[in-house]
Amino acid sequence: MSSIDTPAAAPVRTSRLRRILDSDIYASFRSSRVTMAAAFIVAAMMLAALFAPLLATMNPFDPAQVFLMNASLPPSWLANGDAQFIIGTDDQGRDLYSAILYGLRVSLAVGFAGVALAATLGIGLGLIAGYFGGRIDAIIMRIADIQLTFPAILIALLVDGVVHALLKGTSREDTAFWVLALSIGLSFWVQYARTIRGSTLVERNKDYVQAARLVGLPAPLIMIRHVLPNVIGPVLVILTINLGLAIITEATLSFLGVGLPPTQPSLGTLINIGNQYLFSGDWWIVAFPGTTLAVLVLAVNLLGDWLRDALNPRLR
Amino acid sequence: MTAFILRRLLQSLGVLIAVALIAFLMFRFVGDPVNQMVGIDTPQAEVARLRQELGLNDPILVQIARFIANAARFEFGISYQFRLPVTQLLAERAPATLELALVSAIFSLAVGIPMGVYTALRRDSALAKAFQAVSLIGVSLPTFLIGILLIYLFAVTLGWLPSFGRGQVVRLGSGWSTGLLTVSGLKALILPSITLGLFQMTLIMRLVRAEMLEVLRTDYIKFARARGLKTRAIHFGHALKNTLVPVITIAGLQLGSIIAFAIITETVFQWPGMGLLFLKAVQSVDIPIMAAYLMMIGFLFVVINLVVDLLYALVDPRLRATIGSA
Numbered sequence: 001m002s003s004i005d006t007p008a009a010a011p012v013r014t015s016r017l018r019r020i021l022d023s024d025i026y027a028s029f030r031s032s033r034v035t036m037a038a039a040f041i042v043a044a045m046m047l048a049a050l051f052a053p054l055l056a057t058m059n060p061f062d063p064a065q066v067f068l069m070n071a072s073l074p075p076s077w078l079a080n081g082d083a084q085f086i087i088g089t090d091d092q093g094r095d096l097y098s099a100i101l102y103g104l105r106v107s108l109a110v111g112f113a114g115v116a117l118a119a120t121l122g123i124g125l126g127l128i129a130g131y132f133g134g135r136i137d138a139i140i141m142r143i144a145d146i147q148l149t150f151p152a153i154l155i156a157l158l159v160d161g162v163v164h165a166l167l168k169g170t171s172r173e174d175t176a177f178w179v180l181a182l183s184i185g186l187s188f189w190v191q192y193a194r195t196i197r198g199s200t201l202v203e204r205n206k207d208y209v210q211a212a213r214l215v216g217l218p219a220p221l222i223m224i225r226h227v228l229p230n231v232i233g234p235v236l237v238i239l240t241i242n243l244g245l246a247i248i249t250e251a252t253l254s255f256l257g258v259g260l261p262p263t264q265p266s267l268g269t270l271i272n273i274g275n276q277y278l279f280s281g282d283w284w285i286v287a288f289p290g291t292t293l294a295v296l297v298l299a300v301n302l303l304g305d306w307l308r309d310a311l312n313p314r315l316r
Numbered sequence: 317m318t319a320f321i322l323r324r325l326l327q328s329l330g331v332l333i334a335v336a337l338i339a340f341l342m343f344r345f346v347g348d349p350v351n352q353m354v355g356i357d358t359p360q361a362e363v364a365r366l367r368q369e370l371g372l373n374d375p376i377l378v379q380i381a382r383f384i385a386n387a388a389r390f391e392f393g394i395s396y397q398f399r400l401p402v403t404q405l406l407a408e409r410a411p412a413t414l415e416l417a418l419v420s421a422i423f424s425l426a427v428g429i430p431m432g433v434y435t436a437l438r439r440d441s442a443l444a445k446a447f448q449a450v451s452l453i454g455v456s457l458p459t460f461l462i463g464i465l466l467i468y469l470f471a472v473t474l475g476w477l478p479s480f481g482r483g484q485v486v487r488l489g490s491g492w493s494t495g496l497l498t499v500s501g502l503k504a505l506i507l508p509s510i511t512l513g514l515f516q517m518t519l520i521m522r523l524v525r526a527e528m529l530e531v532l533r534t535d536y537i538k539f540a541r542a543r544g545l546k547t548r549a550i551h552f553g554h555a556l557k558n559t560l561v562p563v564i565t566i567a568g569l570q571l572g573s574i575i576a577f578a579i580i581t582e583t584v585f586q587w588p589g590m591g592l593l594f595l596k597a598v599q600s601v602d603i604p605i606m607a608a609y610l611m612m613i614g615f616l617f618v619v620i621n622l623v624v625d626l627l628y629a630l631v632d633p634r635l636r637a638t639i640g641s642a
Contacts, residue, residue: 149331149618149621150613153576154576161599161601162342162346165601251458252580256583258599290465293458293461294457297457
């Protein structure tokens with residue numbers, strides 16, 4: 001684009017870090033306080049999830065550390081609160097702060113796994129559809145069209161129900177995580193496939209692809225090593241926006257009782273548990289996981305919005 | 317034009333057949349339908365007889381054809397958990413869902429459009445910025461959290477509104493039960509319809525704002541100003557009228573997702589509608605209900621898409637021209 005942001009051509013070799021710091025994207029990142037705050041929150045939550053065992057005051061899933069007599073204690077600053085449990089305990093006597101850290105871990109893990117699955121599936125099918133064209137393209141894109149008419153949450157619910165029915169006999173605990181990731185993956189692949197297919201259609205007629213074909217490279221190799229790097233750009237934005245959606249979908253399914261079981265709760269499961277105690281006045285069981293989820297999704301969405309605008313050359 | 321309508325109709329039919337195929341595969345191969353109907357102590361001969369009677373030994377193509385023919389007559393078999401015809405179960409719960417969807421659609425339009433107009437006209441006012449922030453939160457907050465928040469505020473803390481159920485319903489005619497005619501029924505509708513409509517409301521607000529800003533930049537608005545028309549007449553007579561076409565399209569297309577998202581709202585508020593029935597079916601793997609619900613939603617989406625496309629072709633002469641030449 002401009003000559004300023006191509007330091008690679010300069011005689012002095014600049015480090016990769018320097019190049020990132022000099023880029024337009026970084027400048028636009030620094031100029032938006034909201035974006036920086038959102039990035040900070042997302043990073044902090046990811047670290048908290050990663051190091052949950054170190055940060056938590058107890059392991060909420062170790063029966064030896066959980067006592068039923070501590071059940072439904074209010075946050076420590078209220079009457080009857082216990083200093084040991086900063087924001088109170090849930091119905092089974094688990095420390096809510098620790099449970100949220102572990103729940104965050106599960107929610108983010110399902111979100112990432114689901115998005116990774118959706119992206120892999122979508123990118124793969126998009127490449128195949130765009131590269132080969134013809135009947136394969138027609139079939140894949142027709143399926144995508146049909147699926148696009150249904151809301152993702154409905155697809156996820158159906159996949160979840162069907163897979164659990166097919167896996168009858170295995171316990172829900174063992175399979176819930178992967179079934180959730182699968183249902184999120186299968187509900188969000190269409191957007192990737194459409195984007196990738198569109199750019200692949202353009203790329204496949206370019207000289208370098210023709211050359212690779214003349215050399216006799218097999219089609220999968222051309223697609224992955226030559227076409228993919230040239231079409232992958234826009235996917236970054238979809239990935240970020242999808243992560244927010246995936247986290248919401250996971251939380252919704254778990255809240256509806258078809259996601260993760262109470263023995264390995266995600267944020268959605270915790271909210272579901274808390275919702276049952278709302279009427280007895282134990283608001284904290286639902287309030288803290290709920291706020292965590294809302295802040296996480298809001299921060300991820302803000303990052304996604306910013307990334308979309310920053311990478312869109314028309315808005316610069 | 318006729319060719320376009322025909323092609324579009326064929327396309328819709330194709331989608332419906334694809335959805336029916338998926339529903340059939342679920343029905344036939346996810347869990348054995350016979351095993352669900354008989355007890356453990358049923359003799360083997362009885363199982364085989366039932367299998368023959370249900371036509372499960374016929375060639376697969378015959379079974380598919382029979383399934384589609386039954387689906388066309390709204391016959392989806394017997395629910396595994398309730399032991400009642402699925403059609404009857406869905407029909408009993410349809411009024412609850414449809415009323416909820418209708419009220420929340422009205423809510424999202426009645427609130428979203430004025431908010432969008434205001435944020436477009438007074439872009440820099442504090443209230444407009446507040447609306448924008450609210451819309452961002454409305455898009456980010458999951459539906460069920462909004463529902464819980466509303467329940468906690470208005471049902472648990474203030475005690476103004478009920479937190480679950482439909483209140484008192486009145487039976488109209490043979491099949492329709494309505495909550496719109498009693499006070500408790502109307503009160504029970506408020507929180508669920510806000511919960512369900514909030515996402516659509518923010519969507520409509522953002523859309524109206526964007527369209528309005530676009531239209532206000534066009535030449536005919538400048539010309540209207542130059543002619544000395546009153547600002548009010550320009551904004552509402554000229555600008556708003558032209559923004560409403562895409563808004564109504566989107567609102568129409570969203571009607572389907574409102575009904576699908578009602579699954580979540582109905583669960584939060586224990587609303588006795590089709591969504592709650594579907595969720596219970598997913599939880600207990602009641603395939604006939606799942607298949608029927610899938611078919612029904614598929615049918616709804618296809619019809620809405622078809623109607624919107626045809627209306628577009630009727631309204632927009634440019635589109636008609638390109639279709640005619642193609």
